[in-house]
Amino acid sequence: MTLVTKNRIESLDLLKGLVIAIMALDHVRDYFHYSSYFFDPTDPTLTNIPLFFTRFITNFCAPAFSFLAGLSAFMVGKRKTKTELSGFLLKRGLWLVFVELVIVNFAWYFDITFKTIGFQVIWVLGISMILLAGLIHLPKKAILLFSCILIFGHNLLDNIHFDDSILWALLHERKVFLTMPDHTFRVGYAIIPWVAVMSLGYYFGLFYDKTYDPIKRKKLFNIIGVVAILLFIILRAANIYGNLLPWIEYDNLKQTIFSFFNLSKYPPSLDFLLVTLGGAFLFLANAEKLKGRVVNFFSVFGRVPFFFYIIHLYLIHLLALIVAEFTGFGWQKMILPAMPFRVEELKGFGYSLVWVYLIWVLIIIMLYPLCKKFDAYKQNNKNKSWLSYF
Secondary structure (H helix, E strand, O other), X not given: OXXXXXXXXXXXXXXXXXXXXXXHXXXXXXXXXXXXXXXXXXXXXXXXXXXXXXXXXXXXXXXXXXXXXXXXXXXXXXXXXXXXXXXXXXHHHHHHHHHHHHHHHHHHHOOOOOOEEEEOHHHHHHHHHHHHHHHOOOOHHHHHHHHHHHHHHHXXXXXXXXXXXXXXXXXXXXXEEEEEOOEEEEEOOOHHHHHHHHHHHHHHHHHHOOOOOHHHXXXXXXXXXXXXXXXXXXXXXXXXXXXXXXXXXXXXXXXXXXXXXXXXXXXEOHHHHHHHHHHHHHHHHHOOOOOOHHHHHHHHHHHOHHHHHHHHHHHXXXXXXXXXXXXXXXXXXXXXXXXXXXXXXXXXXXXXXXXXXXXXXXXXXXXXHHHHHHHXXXXXXXXXXHHXXX
16 A cells, blocks of 8 residues: 555655655766766766766656656645646746746856856746646546657657747757857757656546555556566667667677667657656556655655755755865856856866765755755645745
8 A cells, every 4th residue: 555644645755855866966966076077977988887877867857757746736636626726737837937047047057147047947847837737627538648649759850940949949959049148048958748748647646546456556557667668678779769869889888888878858858758757657666665764764855855956956056166165266166157067167176976976965964954844844834825836
């Protein structure tokens, strides 16, 4: 039976907590890994096994989070009318877009002039919620069909380009625009197919109804997870459709494997979503009876993921600023015009991957008591509606 604490499904909180913690690892690497200032960690010709694995596991974060956001919307909807749920999703979506453009962008760059505006994961979660506010009025099977069509078919759009179209970039293409001589507009997370990942999560909320047999849910989720990963292997091996970049056979087997698993995230390819969502389904199928201190630890983060996300960005960047000052680079270098690993002046800054992991553990330890206190506050003040936005 699924463990429920205070009307929450713990396996969902556990997955949220794990992926948000892994996301923090990737962000620590962005700021503190020496090599990140010189090459892409997924470059088959330059990376190594520990570094490639560190980057690869973070691929699971955004898909799992988007899927779980849709599933959570379904759960919220059981206590509301469709109209009320639409209103909630619309308001929360607009709030998340604002948070991305103002609070998150400042956290990344510490630039009060906002010369760089990035549209990343929080923005696309917000836009997806706004669109989901309308999608929930469709029949459930229509929502499933919509989700599958976008997820399985969106790579047909890969070769469509409109060089000066910000709208097309927001829809389906990673792109950078210079809006003014010294201002940059970066689209990292396009709407298609992220909205479909969230709507898919909304559909699968049906299987967490109290009347649905947990044993059947486990079997179904295991089947979906295995089939998704097998389909990924077949499509990737065929090297014809499903990923923006085809894999290359190198003379070195290790590099060939790196190339095979180097999956397009911007926008997320079909191959990318098959392996990541397949992994999420397998985790959800087999995590319902997990318990213990480790589960409780990460579930705390899973109950306050938005709070964690905002605080961890500021903490990581502030720590990087302090380290830059005391290592001779100067704190001013951490007032960034772009993502840290794209700043030429920071080449030479940072540490080995071992130190990245140690700094990550420090960040997690520092954030745990804050998240635990905020979680307790939320649990004890459920009547305060503003807390649902955090």
